[in-house]
Amino acid sequence: MSQKRRRRKLNYKRLAILIAILLVLIIGGTGVGLVFASIKDMPAISQEALESGASTMIYDMDGNLVTQIGIRNSVPVDLKKVPPQLKNAFLAIEDPRFYQHHGISLRGIARAAWTDLTSGSLREGGSTITQQLVRISFLSAEKTYKRKIQEIIMAFQVERRYTKDEILEMYLNNVYLGEGAYGIQAAAQTYFGKNIYDQNLTLEEIALLAGLPQAPSAYSPFLDPKAAKARRNDVLDSMVKYNYISASEAEAAKAKEIKLETKELAWRQYPYPYFLDYITDQLTEKYGEAAVFKGGLKVYTTLDTKIQQIAETAMGRNANFPSSKADENGALQPEGAVVVLDPHTGYIKALVGGREHTQKRQWNRATQTARQPGSAFKPIAAYGPAIEYAGMGPASVVDDIPTSYESYQPHNVDGRYRGLITLRTALTNSVNIVAVKVLMDYVGLANSIKFASNLGITLDPANHGASMALGGLHTGVTPLQMACAYGAFDNQGVYIEPTVIIKVEKQDGVILEQHVPKQHVAMKPTTAFLITDMLRSVVSSGTGTGAQISRPAAGKTGTTDEGKDLWFVGYTPELVAAVWMGYDQPTAMPQAYGGTYPTRVWQEIMSRALSDTPVTSFPTPAGIVSATVDGKSGLLPGPNTPTDSLVTDYFASGTVPSGTDNVHNFIEVCAASGQLPTQYCPDRVIKPLIKLPYAVPPSVEDFALRAPTESCTLHAPGGTQPGKPGAGSTTTPGKTGTKTDTGVIKTDTGKKN
Template sequence: MARPARPRTTPRVAPRIVPRVEPPRAAAPSRPEAPRRRSPLRWLRRLFLLSIWGALALGAALLVLTWDLPRTDIALSQTRRAGVTLEASNGAVIATSGDVHGEVVRLRALPAHLPAALLAIEDRRFRQHYGIDPIGIARAAWVNWSSGQISQGGSTLTQQLAKNLFLTPERSFRRKAQEAVMALWLEWHFSKDELLEIYLNRVYLGGGAFGVDAAARLYFGIPATRLNLWQSAILAGLPKAPSRLNPRTAPDAAAGRAAEVLAAMVDVGSITQREATLAAESIRLATRPSRDSGWFADWALDDVIARFPGNADLVLRTSLDLRVQAVVEARLEALLSGPGARAGVGQGAVVVMEAETGLVRAMAGGRDYRTSQFNRATQARRQPGSAFKPFVFLAALEAGMTPEDTVSDAPINLGGWRPGNGGWRAQGQITLEEALAHSVNTAAVRVLARGGGARTVTEVAQRFGLPGPFPRDATLALGTGEVTLIDLVAAFAPFANGGLLPEPRGLVTARADGQAVPAGRPTLLRVTTPERAAALRGMLESVVARGTGRAAQPPGFRAVAGKTGTTQDFRDAWFIGLTPAPRGMSGGALVMGVWLGNDDATPMADVRGGTLPARLFRDILEALPQ
């Protein structure tokens, strides 16, 4: 059965919703917004917090800067190295060691121009600032910037004092900040006059001198209370560069700096232009009295610590005669520069000693102390050659022989060793005096045997202060042992001193912290009889009168004695001489020793003891004050 047809339907469509549009409303008139008010308490709170954090930051910075600073009470009274001032026989300062301090001077006791000079050149605003000078820093910065180099510093005198008392010379921002902190501390605890007084007593002024009194005594030989205007200008200029402006070693630089100080004093009104001109024209800086007295100074200071224990400041008056020292230096240099250079002589040493006292009046340990501090007079051990023969012949005299006894000068052969006689022509038999005068080797070997052999001669040499080492065979007769020049000079002294051996010494008087202390007395040791010493002295006079030492005899001099010495291949040449003491020296006789050679033992060109060394002895003797 057929279904009935369904009616057709149309799909449903959702009704369209049209939004309702509201009619525009009229805009309400705008009203100006009132400014937001900030509470004053907020600003106060921020300022308070900022202050707290600033204080904490400052405290932290100060803590970082000051945690390793030294205690001020210790730094102001800290100990120092004992100072030693070495003076020549006339009182002139020849050397200093340690920290040399003079008397503590009060500001009121000093001439007014000394502190005035210091402030004019170092810190013109010292009386106005409080340890740090912003104006001075700005001025220095401007000058350095405009000149393109660091030519001025901004440190105040108080900052310099803080650095010298408490800090190190390290260059860093932290050290400069610490310096500023300590400068403020100093200004808080001391008055301006007290700070200036501390500075003048503590500042380093070169040459080991701390304080103006030590420097015045070192450079001018007077206390600081007696300084004149140009001397004060010299000292005031030294803190800038104590070594470079040292008036003893750089007189021209020191005088130029003093002129700058005087000009600065005129600028600030401390002195007039006329006073500055007169002071500049009056500057007289003596050159260093001795260029090479450093060898003597080193030798004289060698055992000071052991002889003078403690921490006292020492002033030691020595035996060094600057007149004699100057002659020795000049003559030695002239010989080495002239005939010595042509003969291949590179070095030399000279010792001048009083026979009776052992006082060393002059010492040259080489050619130039500035290039070599090795002392060839006291440290170099060399073979003395025939300069050793007097002790061989003295052993024979002590064995009973006399200068008139004879000995063979014929050739000799000892187990294949055949000593030569140079240009000496054998005569058969000669006296002991002739054998020594002409330094005959074969005769000396026979004299050694007659005197008891090498052992006996070694004992004689050691008795005379020559420790050796010495060979134990017949070569000892020709001086194959080792000696120093100063020991050999002292060993010759008994031949002019009645058989008494002096100890070489350089100190005469001593003061410790201004008080006299014992410096030691001359020690004389009897090493032979006066008769044998006189006999040997007569034989040594024959060496100079008609033997190998004729070149050492100055015209018009009497009783000059000595002995020449030459080692194998002309490696060493010696002359040790005796002469009456010149005027102005104590003791009856003078002993002078000369050595020429090369440090590496390079042979010289036919240089014998009777040539250049004897000639140098004569040149020095002729130039000494008589």
């Protein structure tokens, strides 16, 4: 009898204890290692770092100092002179137990740790005012465990060296509160034009300032008043929670609207504000606010102060805009924006985001306002891809007749239907129907979207259709995007990403950033040349004649429905500029067009900017040839092609048509009605007419030149009767002067000497 082997039962409790011990050892070992690594690289605490910083210096394209931003807009104040409620507001929202803890708040750390664990990332700070002071004075803004450990250790050290009031004073004088303002004094001046010492800040103003440290840009009342107001109200609620104010006081303050200082302040010298705003945004996004406003950076930019001043002057001239009026905020409407850049380098020479600037950072329409581009988008959506992908050219012919695509029916603004016209004529006169037909019948949406993407404009196929040919976009485009896209036409098909920053250096000369152009071939050089030459026709004889500047220039106007957006985007061999006008809240401007006010601004800027520049021509790339074709078929002339139908134009090599004119034919028609003759028509004429397999309405301008598709209804039985003299007679087309009982057949060749 075999002895059964006894099996040991698994002790789950003992296993759990072993696993827990193992995890503690692993976590503990990792934690100890992380702490030692953090201490090893931890910076030393210094009084100077807690109290001072250096301005960032901004230089123009020639290396001349333009201005400095940052710590100079910091005015230290004595904590004893700070209004009590201002201190209370910061304590309530940032660190309610400031006077009880010793540098860190375990409750805050626990709350932050739980948030970080549940979210799977470092989101919550849990920092006390002491920790924040350490961070802005000594550490980077990166969210890592190493930086957090250093912050905690250094917070204990600061608490041992300084009193609570000293720490709070240094914090209130160093904390960044947006718009280049460090500390509560500079912020009070920036936002409200008030002095902390005057003790005249209102409760709602105090709460707004206290709400800024968490996210100065996101809660800026200049950039997002709605978010600023919501944050202000959160501060008021916290002040009630910690018994600094009553609920009724909070409600009264919440009911107040935000009133900001809008006058220029002498202490803040800020030339070329929109350009500098754009630079500041890019710098802070890349390096953080502390580095920009306290790090003493040297920033070399693409700013051309001459062109910037010219652009600001043009945008500030009321005569360059439709009839203007102030909106509820006191800003002139309609507004406008201008971008001028060098298409060969991508350097932004000038940038103006509005007609006025109040010396406070505000909405930049040149880079932040995406609006419908109207017909200025035709070279991007229709004509460019037609030449690049479909082998078309300026002399290709499309029929400008009424058409529709499902429920979409485009119309020409002037109400005309020109019939068979070349792409050059259609673009020169901004004919809408031709642009839509080119996109839908020759290019296709996929190729159009691909071409736009190559020019830096991303479009979602799901949100676009036939109207894209006329600038009907889902989200619109900015003036900067349009300038860059047209810059590729100007730069022989090479798209270069725009830049305003050439080089960034630290105080010690270490280079943080050296600009390297990012570029790619967006189209063939021949495509860029043909579009440019077509756009030259727009300026010389089309909708953009107001942009003529006595030197080669190309461009396109754009006007959206009811004139809500007005555009002119144009270029010379040296510069490209985009001009936009419109109300911030889209409003009809029925008597304004892209060919009026925007061309006026463009002409003023470009003529003055290039006044000392020698006149040059657009270069002609290899692969461009000239040929004469029939302007109604787009093919080589045939024996029936009338002389006045011939056009000579440029082609990319390999795209000159090989076929001959197949639309002009000698057609016999009734001399009286012009319709196809019947046996009852007494007189007939043979004419060279355009014969196509479809009919057009009489409203089409070349209707008289087209072969009829219906028989004569003017002559009927009762006139010349069959069976009598002449009945059953036949005629031979082409025999001139042949007399029959039914009349005379004449041949009209249509040729002109």
